[in-house]
Amino acid sequence: MTDDTPYDHLSDGDSEDHRWAFGTGFTDPLEGIDTTVPDSIDPEQLATYCLMLGDDALIYSHRLQQWMTRMPELEEETALANIALDLLGQARMLLARAAGIEETTEDALAYFRIENEYRNVRLVERLDTDFAELVGRLFIFSAWRLALFEKLADSRDPVLGAIAMKAVKELTYHRDYAAQWVVRLGDGTEISHGRMQDALDTTWPLVDELFETRLPASLEPALDRSEVDIVLDTVFATATLDRPEVPARAAVAGKTGRDGVHTEDLGYVLADLQSIARQDPEARW
Amino acid sequence: MTTVTRAYELAATVRDPELPMLTLADLGILRDVTEHDGAVVATITPTYSGCPAMREISADLEHTLRRAGFADVRVRTRLAPPWSSDWITSDGRRKLAEAGIAPPEPAPRRSGPIPITLAARSRVTCPRCGADDTVQTAAFSSTACKSLQRCRVCDEPFEQVKAI
Numbered sequence: 001m002t003d004d005t006p007y008d009h010l011s012d013g014d015s016e017d018h019r020w021a022f023g024t025g026f027t028d029p030l031e032g033i034d035t036t037v038p039d040s041i042d043p044e045q046l047a048t049y050c051l052m053l054g055d056d057a058l059i060y061s062h063r064l065q066q067w068m069t070r071m072p073e074l075e076e077e078t079a080l081a082n083i084a085l086d087l088l089g090q091a092r093m094l095l096a097r098a099a100g101i102e103e104t105t106e107d108a109l110a111y112f113r114i115e116n117e118y119r120n121v122r123l124v125e126r127l128d129t130d131f132a133e134l135v136g137r138l139f140i141f142s143a144w145r146l147a148l149f150e151k152l153a154d155s156r157d158p159v160l161g162a163i164a165m166k167a168v169k170e171l172t173y174h175r176d177y178a179a180q181w182v183v184r185l186g187d188g189t190e191i192s193h194g195r196m197q198d199a200l201d202t203t204w205p206l207v208d209e210l211f212e213t214r215l216p217a218s219l220e221p222a223l224d225r226s227e228v229d230i231v232l233d234t235v236f237a238t239a240t241l242d243r244p245e246v247p248a249r250a251a252v253a254g255k256t257g258r259d260g261v262h263t264e265d266l267g268y269v270l271a272d273l274q275s276i277a278r279q280d281p282e283a284r285w
Numbered sequence: 286m287t288t289v290t291r292a293y294e295l296a297a298t299v300r301d302p303e304l305p306m307l308t309l310a311d312l313g314i315l316r317d318v319t320e321h322d323g324a325v326v327a328t329i330t331p332t333y334s335g336c337p338a339m340r341e342i343s344a345d346l347e348h349t350l351r352r353a354g355f356a357d358v359r360v361r362t363r364l365a366p367p368w369s370s371d372w373i374t375s376d377g378r379r380k381l382a383e384a385g386i387a388p389p390e391p392a393p394r395r396s397g398p399i400p401i402t403l404a405a406r407s408r409v410t411c412p413r414c415g416a417d418d419t420v421q422t423a424a425f426s427s428t429a430c431k432s433l434q435r436c437r438v439c440d441e442p443f444e445q446v447k448a449i
Contacts, residue, residue, distance in 0.1 A: 027339075027340055027343065030364075032326075032362050075423035078423065081425075087335070093364075162364035163334075169449040179403060231401055235403070
């Protein structure tokens with residue numbers, strides 16, 4: 001390799017090295033896994049549900065990645081990068097599951113859908129303006145997702161069950177990490193306490209949406225909210241924080257994120273996430 | 286030696302790109318090697334969902350087996366049961382410690398909802414000086430599968446493979 005053609009070997013079609021960029025030899029994350037949909041499950045509904053859970057992880061992972069280089073300490077930077085990477089891995093498998101059923105690709109779902117085709121909850125879209133908002137939302141999201149995925153480990157769809165079982169181990173670490181920060185800030189100084197409480201109050205209007213369901217209970221487990229509340233309330237109490245009492249953000253004509261109705265923030269996430277792929281959809285590196 | 290045994294023994298020597306002191310077998314991510322319609326099929330499992338090394342590992346496996354004369358090689362992923370740090374072999378644990386990385390304690394076994402952890406996790410033995418007086422400084426490290434620790438006796442930082 002000469003200095004003026006440092007990328008030549010990356011585009012060599014026979015080389016195994018042409019990877020690490022969009023559209024360049026990423027393998028199917030479900031390669032070799034039996035992806036037959038069991039007879040008892042409606043494939044369309046399964047694809048929709050995997051899209052919802054995959055979109056939550058994809059959009060939230062991107063929002064977390066936007067914190068990179070802005071974290072207060074190197075250890076926190078590393079922690080957040082790892083959490084975002086775990087969620088991206090979960091997103092890839094869930095989108096691949098949906099893509100396999102809908103005869104499209106994981107990349108097409110991630111890079112070429114528009115806002116109203118995304119099925120994520122609105123909670124994951126917002127741009128954090130404060131470190132307290134970062135850890136507050138991460139704690140609530142992880143507590144909810146962990147409780148849900150513990151149930152999904154027994155899903156009638158063995159692929160979704162396997163993805164959930166794996167994710168449970170990761171989400172346990174995410175929830176602990178965020179909870180420890182919520183306690184540290186809430187039970188810290190007057191200033192950190194005030195900002196942590198403000199962060200929870202800001203996040204709270206979008207929490208109800210996490211517990212909405214759209215699909216039959218045989219596919220989408222109904223999560224008992226009290227199971228999540230026990231965890232949230234324990235941490236809030238330890239952190240000397242009040243459980244927010246603010247009204248939920250209204251649906252738009254009865255529709256929320258799960259129906260493809262989003263906040264303005266999602267557009268900014270997608271503009272960032274999809275820009276390279278949309279500029280040159282055929283690009284190969 | 287049968288073809289499958291030879292292929293397994295070869296596949297087992299491939300090293301993990303992020304923990305190169307360990308082979309795929311040491312790490313417990315090589316689940317099995319079988320023969321299917323004349324092809325050698327190696328099955329691996331990711332440590333974490335977002336493990337960026339899976340593609341690298343798959344390519345290394347394929348190269349190693351092809352170079353040894355196996356013409357038709359396929360690498361497959363298996364997700365269930367999910368990888369556990371308990372699958373790291375005793376050889377693997379020794380190699381980790383020799384490289385300054387503390388091996389994981391036994392993975393937690395739970396039934397019912399997973400309890401939240403607000404206090405630091407259990408102490409581990411310093412792989413450099415052997416002292417037990419260590420503290421976790423971060424639950425995440427250079428890779429998702431490790432945490433960052435510090436020894437309060439020799440004062441050195443070190444990594445530990447997380448117990449999952």
